[in-house]
Amino acid sequence: MGALVIRVACAWLLLLQLTGASHVVYNYKELETEAATANVPPSIVDPLLRTGYHFQPPKNWINDPNAPMYYNGWYHFFYQYNPKGAVWENIVWAHSVSRDLINWEALETAIEPSIPGDKYGCWSGSATTLPCGTPVIMYTGINRPDVSYQVQNIAFPKNKSDPMLREWVKPGHNPIIVPEADINATQFRDPTTAWLSGGQWRLLIGSAAEGGSRGVAYVYRSRDFRRWRRVERPLHSAATGMWECPDFYPVEAGYADGLEASASGPKVKYVLKNSLDLRRYDYYTVGTYDEKAERYVPDDAAGDEHHLRYDYGNFYASKTFYDPAKKRRVLWGWANESDTRTHDVAKGWAGIQAIPRKVWLDFSGKQVLQWPIEEVEALRHQPVTLKDKVIKPGKHVEVTGLQTAQADVEVSFALSSLEGAETLDPALAHDAERLCGVKGADVQGGIGPFGLWVLASADMQERTAVFFRVFKAAGKDKPVVLMCTDPTKSSLNPDLYLPTFAGFVDTELPDGKISLRTLIDRSVVESFGAGGKTCILSRVYPSLAIDKNAHLYVFNNGKADVKVSLLTAWQMKKPLMNGA
Numbered sequence: 001m002g003a004l005v006i007r008v009a010c011a012w013l014l015l016l017q018l019t020g021a022s023h024v025v026y027n028y029k030e031l032e033t034e035a036a037t038a039n040v041p042p043s044i045v046d047p048l049l050r051t052g053y054h055f056q057p058p059k060n061w062i063n064d065p066n067a068p069m070y071y072n073g074w075y076h077f078f079y080q081y082n083p084k085g086a087v088w089e090n091i092v093w094a095h096s097v098s099r100d101l102i103n104w105e106a107l108e109t110a111i112e113p114s115i116p117g118d119k120y121g122c123w124s125g126s127a128t129t130l131p132c133g134t135p136v137i138m139y140t141g142i143n144r145p146d147v148s149y150q151v152q153n154i155a156f157p158k159n160k161s162d163p164m165l166r167e168w169v170k171p172g173h174n175p176i177i178v179p180e181a182d183i184n185a186t187q188f189r190d191p192t193t194a195w196l197s198g199g200q201w202r203l204l205i206g207s208a209a210e211g212g213s214r215g216v217a218y219v220y221r222s223r224d225f226r227r228w229r230r231v232e233r234p235l236h237s238a239a240t241g242m243w244e245c246p247d248f249y250p251v252e253a254g255y256a257d258g259l260e261a262s263a264s265g266p267k268v269k270y271v272l273k274n275s276l277d278l279r280r281y282d283y284y285t286v287g288t289y290d291e292k293a294e295r296y297v298p299d300d301a302a303g304d305e306h307h308l309r310y311d312y313g314n315f316y317a318s319k320t321f322y323d324p325a326k327k328r329r330v331l332w333g334w335a336n337e338s339d340t341r342t343h344d345v346a347k348g349w350a351g352i353q354a355i356p357r358k359v360w361l362d363f364s365g366k367q368v369l370q371w372p373i374e375e376v377e378a379l380r381h382q383p384v385t386l387k388d389k390v391i392k393p394g395k396h397v398e399v400t401g402l403q404t405a406q407a408d409v410e411v412s413f414a415l416s417s418l419e420g421a422e423t424l425d426p427a428l429a430h431d432a433e434r435l436c437g438v439k440g441a442d443v444q445g446g447i448g449p450f451g452l453w454v455l456a457s458a459d460m461q462e463r464t465a466v467f468f469r470v471f472k473a474a475g476k477d478k479p480v481v482l483m484c485t486d487p488t489k490s491s492l493n494p495d496l497y498l499p500t501f502a503g504f505v506d507t508e509l510p511d512g513k514i515s516l517r518t519l520i521d522r523s524v525v526e527s528f529g530a531g532g533k534t535c536i537l538s539r540v541y542p543s544l545a546i547d548k549n550a551h552l553y554v555f556n557n558g559k560a561d562v563k564v565s566l567l568t569a570w571q572m573k574k575p576l577m578n579g580a
């Protein structure tokens with residue numbers, strides 16, 4: 001197994017490059033035999049480890065979110081899907097609809113290979129709503145069997161009166177964008193939603209230049225959405241390797257309402273997000289967009305070194321859309337599994353989507369904030385609270401009175417003083433992940449680690465920690481706050497990928513306070529620190545802490561008291577989930 005490294009991105013298989021194979025064809029019989037004989041632990045295939053309220057189809061492989069949109073009272077969601085199995089192959093666009101982004105109904109496949117421009121694959125893309133109200137989808141098609149030659153196609157709804165948009169037609173003039181001679185045709189994909197300015201449409205396509213070392217977002221312009229011309233210089237680029245799934249949208253500091261794609265104004269800033277194929281994470285910058293020059297400049301000149309991520313855990317190939325019904329911008333992101341391919345075949349499923357998040361620009365203008373869409377709160381029941389509870393150094397408190405395998409927990413912590421904070425090792429000051437690796441949940445600190453142990457077994461052999469740790473840095477008044485998810489003790493199951501995920505939280509800890517919200521969903525732990533400043537999604541597969549055997553604790557492994565001002569935990573109901 002170890003020899004086969006499968007990394008799937010915006011429907012992109014690195015395996016092609018590694019092996020030089022022209023096409024990956026899995027032999028399902030062989031895969032199934034491998035899974036059957038591989039001694040997969042029974043808990044891995046336990047249906048009670050399948051997520052309850054995160055988006056997923058009843059079975060099989062899923063990856064990138066595609067073309068999210070709102071149309072005539074319905075939210076539409078498309079995603080990369082293998083109708084035949086739990087590994088990346090045979091990718092089509094599956095389609096689901098919802099009234100509330102939480103309860104989902106599965107429809108027929110929306111887009112599958114059917115024309116020369118997508119004969120060998122229908123990869124990721126986005127939707128744009130034309131001024132007449134018609135949505136149009138642009139997506140990447142693979143049109144050659146031997147190499148992954150990437151072109152862009154469009155599709156229109158067959159019947160605009162059908163709010164479900166069940167059928168999509170591909171006009172005969174596809175493909176409508178093909179790579180010019182100076183573009184590497186194997187690295188040319190994932191068109192964004194288009195925006196309109198001065199009578200012209202513009203969109204971005206992700207690519208790589210300079211032999212693959214430079215990530216690039218090319219701008220294409222069109223007056224009729226049919227003939228597209230590339231603007232010679234890219235919107236932006238950086239020495240990070242291939243940019244997949246670019247996303248580019250307007251925001252305004254401190255303004256929590258969303259802006260639609262074509263909004264403009266003196267206070268409007270832009271977010272440019274790229275999915276870094278090499279690192280497999282989603283990075284973004286905030287900056288200004290000069291539409292005359294067709295250039296984007298990040299506010300932070302060092303921003304391209306990519307310090308900011310939407311999520312410091314498992315979250316990739318994300319995409320936003322403007323929701324006119326609630327005047328907000330909503331972010332979707334794919335979270336892959338952290339078990340093995342053999343496990344996935346045995347389970348019969350792989351991949352989920354994170355809970356859709358509202359996204360907006362913080363008052364500081366330096367970063368975005370993210371928060372689970374409010375609709376998810378309709379699933380809450382059975383609330384349990386803990387109030388003004390002091391957790392002494394080295395102690396923990398169990399939260400009882402509800403089942404916590406499928407739960408939503410909101411907690412605010414209060415620190416009486418920051419005196420005892422550890423001194424930050426300058427060598428680790430810029431690497432949250434390494435810092436967390438060295439200073440995990442079980443390493444006693446000064447102020448913290450404090451936080452939650454979730455999906456914990458009764459004897460605490462299994463537990464996943466989500467926590468904060470406060471440092472003081474030489475020559476700085478402001479504390480350095482680390483947020484971390486430590487799954488190293490999450491499971492007795494072998495062969496899991498269990499990295500500690502971490503990010504810094506840009507907060508001065510006003511009044512010594514910091515909040516944490518964690519959505520627990522059987523094999524997902526999705527956390528939002530300080531009101532959505534720092535987010536971490538982690539996949540874990542307990543062998544004991546399953547369903548009714550999952551416990552929840554608040555812990556403090558520092559040397560100073562930590563007060564839980566208020567903790568509320570709810571059990572979460574299961575919404576309608578694509579018929580599963």
Ligand SMILES: *[C@@H]1O[C@H](CO)[C@@H](O)[C@H](O)[C@H]1NC(C)=O
Pocket residue numbers: 159160161162163
């Ligand atoms: C289009 O959709 C509407 C609403 O679902 C339906 O009543 C109508 O029959 C459809 N038209 C065609 C040609 O399928």
Ligand SMILES: *[C@@H]1O[C@H](CO)[C@@H](O)[C@H](O)[C@H]1NC(C)=O
Pocket residue numbers: 017184185186187210211212
């Ligand atoms: C194009 O990209 C592929 C990776 O997808 C790489 O192997 C190849 O060397 C690139 N070609 C050129 C001319 O840079």
Ligand SMILES: *[C@H]1O[C@@H](CO)[C@H](O)[C@@H](O)[C@@H]1NC(C)=O
Pocket residue numbers: 007008009280281315316336337338339497
């Ligand atoms: C998710 O799975 C882990 C473990 O196999 C890989 O290390 C990640 O690269 C992968 N993430 C993505 C986005 O493919």
